[in-house]
Amino acid sequence: xxxxxxxxxxxxxxxxxxxxxxxxxxxxxxxxxxxxxxxxxxxxxxxxxxxxxxxxxxxxxxxxxxxxxxxxxxxxxxxxxxxxxxxxxxxxxxxxxxxxxxxxxxxxxxxxxxxxxxxxxxxxxxxxxxxxxxxxxxxxxxxxxxxxxxxxxxxxxxxxxxxxxxxxxxxxxxxxxxxxxxxxxxxxxxxxxxxxxxxxxxxxxxxxxxxxxxxxxxxxxxxxxxxxxxxxxxxxxxxxxxxxxxxxxxxxxxxxxxxxxxxxxxxxxxxxxxxxxxxxxxxxxxxxxxxxxxxxxxxxxxxxxxxxxxxxxxxxxxxxxxxxxxxxxxxxxxxxxxxxxxxxxxxxxxxxxxxxxxxxxxxxxxxxxxxxxxx
Amino acid sequence: xxxxxxxxxxxxxxxxxxxxxxxxxxxxxxxxxxxxxxxxxxxxxxxxxxxxxxxxxxxxxxxxxxxxxxxxxxxxxxxxxxxxxxxxxxxxxxxxxxxxxxxxxxxxxxxxxxxxxxxxxxxxxxxxxxxxx
Numbered sequence: 358x359x360x361x362x363x364x365x366x367x368x369x370x371x372x373x374x375x376x377x378x379x380x381x382x383x384x385x386x387x388x389x390x391x392x393x394x395x396x397x398x399x400x401x402x403x404x405x406x407x408x409x410x411x412x413x414x415x416x417x418x419x420x421x422x423x424x425x426x427x428x429x430x431x432x433x434x435x436x437x438x439x440x441x442x443x444x445x446x447x448x449x450x451x452x453x454x455x456x457x458x459x460x461x462x463x464x465x466x467x468x469x470x471x472x473x474x475x476x477x478x479x480x481x482x483x484x485x486x487x488x489x490x491x492x493x494x495x496x497x498x499x500x501x502x503x504x505x506x507x508x509x510x511x512x513x514x515x516x517x518x519x520x521x522x523x524x525x526x527x528x529x530x531x532x533x534x535x536x537x538x539x540x541x542x543x544x545x546x547x548x549x550x551x552x553x554x555x556x557x558x559x560x561x562x563x564x565x566x567x568x569x570x571x572x573x574x575x576x577x578x579x580x581x582x583x584x585x586x587x588x589x590x591x592x593x594x595x596x597x598x599x600x601x602x603x604x605x606x607x608x609x610x611x612x613x614x615x616x617x618x619x620x621x622x623x624x625x626x627x628x629x630x631x632x633x634x635x636x637x638x639x640x641x642x643x644x645x646x647x648x649x650x651x652x653x654x655x656x657x658x659x660x661x662x663x664x665x666x667x668x669x670x671x672x673x674x675x676x677x678x679x680x681x682x683x684x685x686x687x688x689x690x691x692x693x694x695x696x697x698x699x700x701x702x703x704x705x706x707x708x709x710x711x712x713x714x715x716x717x718x719x720x721x722x723x724x725x726x727x728x729x730x731x732x
Numbered sequence: 733x734x735x736x737x738x739x740x741x742x743x744x745x746x747x748x749x750x751x752x753x754x755x756x757x758x759x760x761x762x763x764x765x766x767x768x769x770x771x772x773x774x775x776x777x778x779x780x781x782x783x784x785x786x787x788x789x790x791x792x793x794x795x796x797x798x799x800x801x802x803x804x805x806x807x808x809x810x811x812x813x814x815x816x817x818x819x820x821x822x823x824x825x826x827x828x829x830x831x832x833x834x835x836x837x838x839x840x841x842x843x844x845x846x847x848x849x850x851x852x853x854x855x856x857x858x859x860x861x862x863x864x865x
């Protein structure tokens with residue numbers, strides 16, 4: 358198949374080859390992808406984008422495989438983007454997440470794509486957000502993104518996913534690990550996998566304690582504003598008949614939001630914290646409840662209007678990054694390099710200072726831009 | 733941007749020995765390729781479907797069970813059914829010399845038997861890609 362045969366219609370019709378080729382064009386930043394992406398734009402925005410993240414060996418791929426199976430059982434079409442690291446030296450990669458998911462290979466309702474990071478840090482590949490938009494427009498109901506095995510600060514996934522599932526396992530470290538800043542803060546739903554292993558209960562307790570303490574300390578969290586908005590909705594429903602009707606008129610899935618994410622009693626029964634679900638992905642134990650919580654989170658986002666505001670914030674961030682990328686490519690051009698070198702010389706010779714040089718550079722770039730728009 | 737070669741490494745059929753396939757996967761990785769490894773006991777249908785979804789340039793299969801005369805041509809047949817004609821397919825494993833012409837006739841571009849230097853495989857792939865950069 359030639360790249361030029363890739364069209365929005367073929368992608369929309371569920372043609373896996375066209376979808377796959379389009380994602381390859383995205384990966385190598387082929388300009389000819391843009392026409393197809395633009396044509397797909399109108400159809401996006403429907404999929405629930407779920408991020409699965411956690412340390413290497415936590416069982417993310419096996420868990421993803423089981424999530425796909427469960428979601429298929431609920432009649433949903435599912436796409437998976439599985440990211441693994443590229444070698445910083447050769448650029449090569451072993452993409453092995455698919456091994457755990459091959460039982461879905463011949464299911465037409467499932468599309469699985471492995472992506473290498475290709476030098477991008479942060480747990481994802483640069484192609485990930487555009488690939489998600491393609492799979493969304495292609496009509497997959499759920500798009501699951503499995504990040505690379507993360508350490509402590511790969512948090513890119515929050516910029517793409519509606520719902521982030523943070524997977525932990527017993528045996529990784531002491532309770533200080535759970536209170537460090539970074540990855541541990543980004544979960545909307547927490548999953549303790551390999552829960553049949555010693556120490557699983559302790560991990561559950563530590564995660565809950567971490568989340569509760571964040572609330573008690575009044576720290577900014579991802580979940581508190583959502584829970585407050587949801588409580589406000591619930592409060593309205595209790596106070597006025599009209600509001601009760603408003604809740605009743607929401608779909609059953611959205612009503613579920615009010616029941617599912619419940620305060621979980623450890624030391625503080627009244628604090629609302631995200632759910633912590635125990636799973637044994639290998640056997641499928643706990644998968645149903647995990648999917649219930651993922652869907653309840655989506656329902657809560659939808660009911661409170663947070664789905665839209667979260668997507669708006671993420672898109673604004675991505676636009677900013679896109680603009681920065683354009684500026685960077687502009688600076689890669691030969692003329693820009695010359696300007697940069699000239700300014701550097703002036704700074705070195707103490708002719709102008711560093712900040713004057715930055716201002717001069719900005720002016721020069723604006724002039725080029727104006728010339729480009731009037732031309 | 734330079735094109736990255738994507739290779740699906742697959743073990744069709746029922747034998748459970750993937751040491752060779754993993755050595756090849758690692759060698760291709762070190763040659764700068766992206767290798768999607770699908771694991772053991774794959775049906776031809778699973779392999780072809782994965783090759784399509786992953787948009788690979790190459791499918792490399794390894795068989796030690798003796799079922800190559802059935803499984804390799806079956807993969808070629810399924811690729812043809814799906815209209816996939818731009819993927820290079822190579823095979824490897826314990827395959828008698830007498831069987832190789834038949835497999836090539838079925839569309840397997842090359843067959844690498846035990847002892848083949850990984851460098852030969854890498855070079856063959858680079859020279860025989862059906863999709864050009």
